[in-house]
Amino acid sequence: MEYTVQKLGQMAGVSTRTLRYYDEIGILKPARINSSGYRIYGQTEVNQLQQILFYKELGVSLENIKEIVTAPSFDVENALREHRAKLLTKKAQLDALIANVDKTIALSEGRITMSDKEKFKGFKQKLIDDNEAKYGQEIRDKYGYEVVNKSNQKVKGMSERDYEEATKLANELTETLQIAFRTGDPAGASAQKAADLHRQWLCYYWDSYSKEAHAGLGQMYVDDPRFTAYYDEKQPGTAVFLRDAILVYTGTQN
Amino acid sequence: MEYTVQKLGQMAGVSTRTLRYYDEIGILKPARINSSGYRIYGQTEVNQLQQILFYKELGVSLENIKEIVTAPSFDVENALREHRAKLLTKKAQLDALIANVDKTIALSEGRITMSDKEKFKGFKQKLIDDNEAKYGQEIRDKYGYEVVNKSNQKVKGMSERDYEEATKLANELTETLQIAFRTGDPAGASAQKAADLHRQWLCYYWDSYSKEAHAGLGQMYVDDPRFTAYYDEKQPGTAVFLRDAILVYTGTQN
DNA sequence: ATACACCTTTACGTAACGTCAATGTAAAGA
DNA sequence: TCTTTACATTGACGTTACGTAAAGGTGTAT
Numbered sequence: 001m002e003y004t005v006q007k008l009g010q011m012a013g014v015s016t017r018t019l020r021y022y023d024e025i026g027i028l029k030p031a032r033i034n035s036s037g038y039r040i041y042g043q044t045e046v047n048q049l050q051q052i053l054f055y056k057e058l059g060v061s062l063e064n065i066k067e068i069v070t071a072p073s074f075d076v077e078n079a080l081r082e083h084r085a086k087l088l089t090k091k092a093q094l095d096a097l098i099a100n101v102d103k104t105i106a107l108s109e110g111r112i113t114m115s116d117k118e119k120f121k122g123f124k125q126k127l128i129d130d131n132e133a134k135y136g137q138e139i140r141d142k143y144g145y146e147v148v149n150k151s152n153q154k155v156k157g158m159s160e161r162d163y164e165e166a167t168k169l170a171n172e173l174t175e176t177l178q179i180a181f182r183t184g185d186p187a188g189a190s191a192q193k194a195a196d197l198h199r200q201w202l203c204y205y206w207d208s209y210s211k212e213a214h215a216g217l218g219q220m221y222v223d224d225p226r227f228t229a230y231y232d233e234k235q236p237g238t239a240v241f242l243r244d245a246i247l248v249y250t251g252t253q254n
Numbered sequence: 255m256e257y258t259v260q261k262l263g264q265m266a267g268v269s270t271r272t273l274r275y276y277d278e279i280g281i282l283k284p285a286r287i288n289s290s291g292y293r294i295y296g297q298t299e300v301n302q303l304q305q306i307l308f309y310k311e312l313g314v315s316l317e318n319i320k321e322i323v324t325a326p327s328f329d330v331e332n333a334l335r336e337h338r339a340k341l342l343t344k345k346a347q348l349d350a351l352i353a354n355v356d357k358t359i360a361l362s363e364g365r366i367t368m369s370d371k372e373k374f375k376g377f378k379q380k381l382i383d384d385n386e387a388k389y390g391q392e393i394r395d396k397y398g399y400e401v402v403n404k405s406n407q408k409v410k411g412m413s414e415r416d417y418e419e420a421t422k423l424a425n426e427l428t429e430t431l432q433i434a435f436r437t438g439d440p441a442g443a444s445a446q447k448a449a450d451l452h453r454q455w456l457c458y459y460w461d462s463y464s465k466e467a468h469a470g471l472g473q474m475y476v477d478d479p480r481f482t483a484y485y486d487e488k489q490p491g492t493a494v495f496l497r498d499a500i501l502v503y504t505g506t507q508n
Numbered sequence: 509a510t511a512c513a514c515c516t517t518t519a520c521g522t523a524a525c526g527t528c529a530a531t532g533t534a535a536a537g538a
Numbered sequence: 539t540c541t542t543t544a545c546a547t548t549g550a551c552g553t554t555a556c557g558t559a560a561a562g563g564t565g566t567a568t
Contacts, residue, residue, distance in 0.1 A: 120266045
């Protein structure tokens with residue numbers, strides 16, 4: 001399939017000016033120029049434009065995008081995984097902002113009070129994250145993946161290492177849960193630690209964590225026989241206990 | 255509490271230049287100017303800056319923000335609620351993009367194919383959503399909340415009846431999944447039906463459904479042996495198959 | 509032949525600041 | 539008291555990612 005500026009622009013939702021500009025700065029050259037000087041784009045360019053728009057959506061500058069897409073050793077799949085991780089970060093930022101808005105609404109209703117510093121919490125988080133987005137790669141090159149990833153724990157795409165850590169967490173959860181079960185108190189320290197471990201473990205599988213979804217999953221463990229079977233294997237009643245611990249955990253968590 | 259440019263800037267995470275610019279364009283005037291010509295900001299200004307940054311985050315131009323925050327009839331609480339709604343819309347857009355990325359990754363792995371049009375779905379969706387953001391309120395005013403909200407009603411409270419229905423769904427899922435597995439095509443009709451049943455079933459346990467969380471759970475079935483064991487019990491490979499079906503499902507779903 | 513929708517390049521305009529430059533001021537230590 | 543350092547001020551020009559003419563060539567349908 002071949003496209004002129006307008007056809008490609010309409011399909012992609014960008015202006016013809018944008019396409020000419022991308023040509024000008026060397027970020028997306030047409031496949032060929034026809035006898036009348038028209039820009040003609042082909043399949044390769046469609047794919048490349050998609051890449052460009054992905055990164056643009058992330059707030060990456062065209063200059064950086066240029067480096068990314070014109071690098072000879074460009075690993076598309078890896079780039080996409082990184083891209084995905086960044087989108088998830090952005091989403092987390094949004095969640096922070098939404099939480100802040102909720103809090104502000106509560107504030108204006110007179111339900112709570114909020115310090116000046118707190119009022120900008122969401123935005124500051126964004127700055128930190130923006131910083132991560134800008135310098136993350138640099139830092140990774142410098143100190144290796146381990147160091148960086150250890151701090152943002154939100155690594156997705158489940159590497160082998162992640163899998164190991166998730167498994168370790170799962171085992172820790174099982175142990176802690178057994179100990180906690182013997183105390184009989186879902187609100188007790190060890191039960192709450194189990195609930196927290198469960199949350200941590202969950203975060204390896206869920207892109208976004210919410211208390212409601214967490215509590216919902218806890219309920220599912222009780223309601224659905226296949227999950228109950230797993231948790232009750234060694235000690236009947238453990239599924240119910242975990243659910244209650246999670247309920248307390250998600251209720252008291254701020 | 256009183257703040258100079260730098261103090262306010264640091265707290266809010268903006269530059270002093272920005273604050274001077276906001277003064278210049280009349281969007282945030284200091285409470286007073288001291289004898290040396292320094293800008294001194296007070297409580298009112300802190301709150302107003304927060305408002306401004308909220309809107310900025312949304313992509314509203316400073317010109318429009320000016321109109322909003324300087325309007326005499328400006329209803330803060332209502333603005334916050336609208337703001338919140340828009341943030342949620344933005345989050346949904348992000349979900350669409352993430353789904354698109356997932357699909358592209360799958361594409362580059364050669365698992366599925368994607369038409370040129372599909373490649374821009376996330377971006378187009380954004381346009382549609384922008385439209386919704388603009389006219390959604392209008393439609394609601396026109397036709398009332400019932401009609402609009404009918405589509406996003408959620409089942410809550412898990413009654414006995416609900417539990418029965420969830421169990422019925424789970425059985426139906428197991429059956430459909432077996433049939434689908436034999437076709438070998440995760441994008442096929444029966445596999446997609448299975449994915450949809452899975453979603454329905456999930457909705458009995460989760461308060462909020464998101465494609466991303468759904469996909470995440472699918473991945474969890476593959477990565478975590480306890481879940482894999484359940485799904486692979488009768489037929490090894492079923493967990494992977496379900497995950498792929500869900501990936502396609504959450505990717506193509508609009 | 510004319511209309512009309514497309515294409516081209518050139519070039520200036522814009523938003524929201526960043527980044528000097530040149531200069532004045534407050535606070536703290538020698 | 540003097541000096542250093544950190545902060546403040548107002549210009550003024552630079553930047554990014556295009557929008558928006560202007561002035562003109564191209565393709566095809568009537």
